Amino acid sequence: xxxxxxxxxxxxxxxxxxxxxxxxxxxxxxxxxxxxxxxxxxxxxxxxxxxxxxxxxxxxxxxxxxxxxxxxxxxxxxxxxxxxxxxxxxxxxxxxxxxxxxxxxxxxxxxxxxxxxxxxxxxxxxxxxxxxxxxxxxxxxxxxxxxxxxxxxxxxxxxxxxxxxxxxxxxxxxxxxxxxxxxxxxxxxxxxxxxxxxxxxxxxxxxxxxxxxxxxxxxxxxxxxxxxxxxxxxxxxxxxxxxxxxxxxxxxxxxxxxxxxxxxxxxxxxxxxxxxxxxxxxxxxxxxxxxxxxxxxxxxxxxxxxxxxxxxxxxxxxxx
Numbered sequence: 447x448x449x450x451x452x453x454x455x456x457x458x459x460x461x462x463x464x465x466x467x468x469x470x471x472x473x474x475x476x477x478x479x480x481x482x483x484x485x486x487x488x489x490x491x492x493x494x495x496x497x498x499x500x501x502x503x504x505x506x507x508x509x510x511x512x513x514x515x516x517x518x519x520x521x522x523x524x525x526x527x528x529x530x531x532x533x534x535x536x537x538x539x540x541x542x543x544x545x546x547x548x549x550x551x552x553x554x555x556x557x558x559x560x561x562x563x564x565x566x567x568x569x570x571x572x573x574x575x576x577x578x579x580x581x582x583x584x585x586x587x588x589x590x591x592x593x594x595x596x597x598x599x600x601x602x603x604x605x606x607x608x609x610x611x612x613x614x615x616x617x618x619x620x621x622x623x624x625x626x627x628x629x630x631x632x633x634x635x636x637x638x639x640x641x642x643x644x645x646x647x648x649x650x651x652x653x654x655x656x657x658x659x660x661x662x663x664x665x666x667x668x669x670x671x672x673x674x675x676x677x678x679x680x681x682x683x684x685x686x687x688x689x690x691x692x693x694x695x696x697x698x699x700x701x702x703x704x705x706x707x708x709x710x711x712x713x714x715x716x717x718x719x720x721x722x723x724x725x726x727x728x729x730x731x732x733x734x735x736x737x738x739x740x741x742x743x744x745x746x747x748x749x750x751x752x753x754x755x756x757x758x759x760x761x762x763x764x765x766x
Contacts, residue, residue: 449594452617453616453618455587458594458596459597460488461485466597467493467496472520474496474521475498478503479502486522509537511542512541512545520550522550523550528569530551531571548605552597552611553572555612558570558730558735558738559612568738571699571702572610573696576608584608584673585672585674588672589620596672599626599628612647612697616650617650619670626672629676630673633667633681634653637656638689639757640664640756641667643692644694646697649668659753691718691759693720693722693723694709700724704724705720705722726742
């Protein structure tokens with residue numbers, strides 16, 4: 447399935463599950479009273495015997511999924527990001543990660559674009575919480591097409607995996623010919639003046655900022671880092687060496703997420719100036735998605751400003 451117009455990233459996940467249901471009888475789906483919100487109601491309608499409605503019991507759901515994995519199934523566990531990583535963190539840590547159980551944790555409502563649900567449902571720390579767990583793979587698709595591909599790949603990928611999905615409709619940046627491989631970043635635009643590394647819905651913001659920079663004669667390399675862990679070390683180090691400066695942008699706290707992963711790697715392998723764009727150690731709040739993104743600086747304008755700052759540190763930011 448290929449999406450061509452703005453589509454919620456979670457829709458790609460839901461459609462991929464339908465395909466997996468037909469191809470692989472080991473695939474089962476669990477949800478905690480959020481079947482439509484995570485788009486697993488389509489799977490439930492077609493494969494009701496392989497669908498488990500666990501009610502509002504996220505911790506129990508994680509333990510059940512671990513047991514199903516041990517029994518040879520491939521469970522996809524679905525809920526909101528905040529619930530999977532906070533309410534159910536202990537069973538995720540002990541039952542899933544510690545046992546390296548083959549559980550795929552797919553969440554919607556990652557980031558701040560949740561609208562009126564507010565801070566309790568806006569997960570800005572989920573990547574950090576999952577990233578610190580040994581053996582946990584983390585994938586953050588940039589659009590519905592990539593979510594579709596990531597879901598199909600996740601079913602074949604061994605061990606625990608966290609798949610972070612968004613709620614609102616997102617422009618399409620990839621197509622049927624765009625490759626997807628866990629741990630292998632995609633260079634969407636070439637450039638050597640600086641590198642912008644983005645994930646999730648912020649890939650679109652990165653592309654818009656790159657266009658604005660190009661109009662000023664600055665050519666930015668735009669990298670879609672859809673896999674936060676294991677991060678594509680070769681792509682990051684190459685960007686550092688060839689561009690000399692990096693800016694990261696994520697719909698997540700700047701603490702513990704993509705920005706942290708990049709700066710940790712760069713500091714060890716190829717130290718260059720890095721600017722991080724993301725939520726800065728505060729909780730979210732209620733509001734329309736565009737209002738929230740603007741409030742927390744997750745815009746092309748703010749990203750261009752970060753690019754200016756990082757180039758200034760090299761003495762090259764005068765004309766940005």
